[in-house]
Amino acid sequence: MTERVYNFSAGPAVFPLSVLEQVQRDMLALPGVGASILEISHRSGAFTTIIEDAEKNLRKLLSIPDDYAVLFVQGGSRLQFSMVPMNLLGRGQVADYIITGSWGNYALAEAKKVGETRVAWDGKSTNYDRVPDRAELNLEPQAAYVHYTDNETIQGVEFQSEPQVGDVPLVCDVSSNFLSRPIDVRKYGLIYACAQKNAGPAGVTVVIIRKDLLKRSDPNLPGYLNYDIHAQNNSLWNTPPTFAIYVLKLITEWLLNDIGGLEAMHRRNADKARLLYEEVDRSSGFYAGHAKPQCRSLMNVTFRLPSDELTTQFVAEAKKRNLTELKGHRSVGGIRASIYNAMPLAGVEALRDFMAEFRRKNQK
Template sequence: MSTTVAQERVYNFSPGPAVLPVSVLQQAQRDLMCLPGYGMSILEMSHRAPGFLDILAAAKHNLKELLRIPDNYKIIFLQGGSRLQFSMIPMNLLRGQSQPADYLITGSWSKMALDEAKREGLARVAWDGKSTNYDRLPTLADWQPNKDAPYTYLCSNETIQGVQFDTDFDLKSPVVADCSSDFLHRPLDVAKYGLIYACAQKNAGPAGVTAVIIREDLLARSQDNLPGYMNYTGHVKEDSLYNTPPTFAIYLMGLVLRWLKDDVGGLEKMHAFNQEKAKLLYDVIDGSGGYFKGHAQPANRSLMNVTFRLPSEDLEKKFCKEGEKRGLDGLKGHRSVGGVRASIYNAMPLEGVKQLAEFMKEFQQQNG
């Protein structure tokens, strides 16, 4: 990030909509009035115009390349966010199945997904971290996977609790993963998943578009009596053009994908950078003598959402308020749990994390 930009912009630690790469914003700014070669803004362009079809094809190509998505998977771009996927997944994959789907309840978002699945069919709680306030994640030794389950559902990163899976489960049943808040932060072994979805506004673009990656054989479960928009098969058949898609959001997501490829150098390098950033904050927490108390168990800490408490709620409010004055914005924890949450997604620059780490040390010295 250049000095000029850093002086004009705060460091946005919001959990989403979240920070975007500065170069992406600058490119969008340049293209907003007139996309080069097309004579109009992307905001004005028909979703069936050759210009937008080129943008859509490039986004799909770059996503497939970044994640090394096998040929037997389809990519579609939808609207409605996670809330819609909570329903679409069981409507398409669970209806008519004799066995219950397995749900790993690791925090707030997976619990909401379970509640919606129960409206559509049988859903079983395979593991629930409620007894320890969702501060850890299960290993395969902690639960008994059902090999005949229509699918096993998990949330790869719980933004509210700050816990994150760092490995890919290899199960007999298709794994369905909500990767909304850590999408593209590391390489994934896509072949171990039946379906992956991610809302862009955390780590891959602006609010308004959700990427869905689904294995072809699972499309056969989508029943013809589903409402049109709720049927994955229809979206695949129409190449994400069943309805007017969120064209500008897809365009911006395409710019982020290109940034990951060309500027960052791929997901392995992105992962290493995210590990470096997170370590700065966790080192402060671990070295504070208990003044800062991380919510997640060390083995399950998120690289995306660093959640912690201070000795009192008054100090937490003061911390967030003083941080905001320093240009460290969006640090307040989720309303359901309180505390502090620093979301350090892919586009958060290292300098922003360094400034937060220094502020944490200074705050403890002055208020400890």
Template sequence: MLEELKRAKNFNAGPSALPLEVLQQAQQEIVDFKGTGMSIMEMSHRSKTYEDVHNEAQELLRELMGIPENYHILFLQGGASLQFSMIPMNFLQRGQAAGYVLTGSWSEKALKEAQLLGETFIAASTKEGNYRRIPSLDELQYDQNAAYLHITTNNTIFGTEWSEYPDTGNVPLIADMSSDILSRPIDVSKFALIYAGAQKNLGPSGVTLVIIRDDLVERGTQDIPTMLKYSTHAKNNSLYNTPPTFGIYMLGLVAKWVKQQGGVEAIYKRNLAKAQLIYDVIDASNGFYLGHAEKNSRSLMNITFRLKTEELEKKFLEESKQQGFVGLNGHRSVGGCRASTYNPVPVESCIALKEFMEEFQKKNG
């Protein structure tokens, strides 16, 4: 049984920790889902049993995030990386340019895909400072003829996060929220489209959530392949083809779990406390731990830091593994250390990391 297993202190950046209660419920239902004699993975996606699971997951997200009725909730495949292409395919028209705010590697990748499909411009960038901060709203430069403005709300590799969002008026605001969706309350009506790979805060990998305003669905280009049109999926309730049924089932269980925790507001308060435990150690270390992000741009989801030398970092990571910590290595492209404290990561794991970091400094400072 799962409760008898020794659970890792999992700080992986994605796929990441899932709530134990969700894993246990999935375990109980994996062979026989609600008396059907079948796993959710075995039944038709056209069956009423599965359709109920599908629709309930959408309803829970609408409730938890306060998603207005004039937005479609889509479950797609291909990860956030496919959205990098689908967005310009659908919305980057001739005679317009799409604006991208560069705050890290994933926004760079999104821009690169759009450049293959039409005109783009950089509305702001913090690359020159190695992405240590989020640009202020008054740094953003775009005009009202822009096809859309794209932002990445949380940057997993560099550990930065937007604390407020631009009011773009008639320019559609599009956001990659893969790594901080459901972690704090947001005003969905500020955005024309939100997308997120599930494997951070929503569930296992394999399903991508898209929240899209109705008028944007209608505005989409029609001379592109059927599966790459948002209108195809909106008109068919994400059931045009076989969806990732198990991933959607798991997403629904995670959404139920968030509701049981008290909703997004309660989750946010817990996330603040979890991140503060670790940031406090960094700030009190007199430079032993060196945080990457500027304080006013720090992420609640991905805490990035380095130690004074590579030798110390290597020792820190080796000893952390011996103590049962998983996933504290920084992204392979930048190195260093990273603790990803997504919604399901227990407070107890963050307390344990705090204590380990303090003890490591005492021994090696």
């Protein structure tokens, strides 16, 4: 087998090896079907079972109530930045946005093209290193919805619990921490996540929407952009990304059967993240964490080194140890270690040990 590295990419990202092996095994012929997943119709019995199982598994993992629809769409989370206001923000209404980093800003910029928006809180003044307290939120009680980003992938800032917004539907971008821990779906009007971090390959985005909100979708919207049409057609209005949905189904099986559900996944993720943050905290400032400790992401661990030269050296030396994709996003700099569900503990331990060694050699 080709040697595999520990891949800390922010997405598309590391997969469970057992899932990759199964994809490889099934690639030429799905068991009982005699054709590849790449070759079968989205209307075939075999694919119907796959998409139904994918939905069933998501419902089980997240305890999704029956009055919520699960949609599989394309266009990534970026398309959701537009579809959310196109469907949920009526004329004369306003939508509130809580901005805790880059992705929240991108979502807001797209929503502004569609309708009226407000900023309920913006963490820019401290360079997006934390999430707001309840008292800091400046919410409009009549808003069509409140949008926030549960985990800011670039800054490494994560909400520990959902913001309290009263009766206004809460809309959440969970792209980079989807399926990393349990969430109480009932608290949300809509949540969305592109798959390519924790849930599968790029190409499919999961939308979970409370069914009463489907009534807001204007029938004059272009068909693909209309949530109600996707819901009425069980995500088969057009040809869905069949391969991506198949792999998503395998990932959900891995979470249910190998990991034991999202409580167990959350414990593993917390244990992994702790190893890196402990090294940051004992480094006497050599590694400077970006996020305030109470808002640290379990998925994207972000920190800076004392200089750009040391950062470059860190990334290069790590790569020689098969620890790859550690360079921080260009807008923030420093290091970002993305340690999604499928990153094994051994990978995080190897990074922690490398960090300790690099510090011993380079700390003045």
